[in-house]
Amino acid sequence: MPVFSRYSACAPAGNTPVLFDLLERLSSLTRVWFREHPLLADLQPVQLSALMYLGRCNRYSNTPLAVADYLGLTKGTVSQSLKALEAKGLLVKTQDERDKRSVHLTLSEPARQLLQAVVPPDFLMAATQRMGTRAQDLESLLLDLLRSIQQGTNVPGFGLCRTCRFHRTLAAGPLCGLTREPLAPADSELICREHQPPETTDT
Ligand code: SF4
Numbered sequence: 125m126p127v128f129s130r131y132s133a134c135a136p137a138g139n140t141p142v143l144f145d146l147l148e149r150l151s152s153l154t155r156v157w158f159r160e161h162p163l164l165a166d167l168q169p170v171q172l173s174a175l176m177y178l179g180r181c182n183r184y185s186n187t188p189l190a191v192a193d194y195l196g197l198t199k200g201t202v203s204q205s206l207k208a209l210e211a212k213g214l215l216v217k218t219q220d221e222r223d224k225r226s227v228h229l230t231l232s233e234p235a236r237q238l239l240q241a242v243v244p245p246d247f248l249m250a251a252t253q254r255m256g257t258r259a260q261d262l263e264s265l266l267l268d269l270l271r272s273i274q275q276g277t278n279v280p281g282f283g284l285c286r287t288c289r290f291h292r293t294l295a296a297g298p299l300c301g302l303t304r305e306p307l308a309p310a311d312s313e314l315i316c317r318e319h320q321p322p323e324t325t326d327t
Contacts, residue, residue, distance in 0.1 A: 157245045163238060166212070170195065171205045175214060179231055179239045182285060182314040184303070186228045190317045193280050214238070271321060283319035286312035290320060 158164055158172060167175075177194050178186055185194075192202040206229065209215040214235035220226035231239070252259035274281060285291055290301035291312065298307040302318055 153247070154245060157247060158242070161242055163241055168205065168208075170197070170202075171209055174202065174205055174209065175231065175235055175239060176243060178215070178229055179236070179243075180315050181282075182311050182316045183228065185282070185315065185317040186230060187226060188229065191229070193317065194282055209235075274321070280317060281319035281321070282315050282317055283321065284312075285314055285316050285319065287322070288316065288319045289322045290318075 155169065158169070164172060173195055174191050177191055181190065181194075188203055188206055189199055191206065192199045195202060206215060210217060214232055216230050216232050217227050218230070220228060255262070273279070274283075285300075285307065286298075291307075292299040292301050296306070298309060298312055299305070300307055302320075
């Protein structure tokens, strides 16, 4: 199991914004935990990030370009990682039925099992359990923070489908109002590169 004792959190110093320090510390702890996990010894961080994204995204978002956009990397850089994952038997590539030039990437069964074993990290689960309902409050505040960042900057949405302005819940089941295609109930919990936040009404 990853060793955490030597990475105990320290108090933010000087006048550095506290929120930034906290986010940086949490992401550093997460990186260390993944790096030290024995099941992930053969994966580079970018390969793990691509797998985690593909394990959470919907069918409109599982292309090599979407992976590159999500990770903020070039398509060329990402394509090497995707090839390596395919060679390891963790990714399956399929051609789009309508557009033969486009491919979709799905996780193989071993990749799903791997992610199930390491995500979310044990240390985070244990800490949030200790926090009880305050962890849910924190989750909702962090969601507000992310939305605020996305509204203030031109970054791709990649939001949760059920929070999208195009998401419709009909008697026959959920529907994407953008593509007019039906969605499986589980699709509502996936992230989408076409996600648009709900319209806000000015008061
Ligand atoms: S409803 Fe929005 S988030 Fe969901 S599939 Fe359609 S565009 Fe994507």
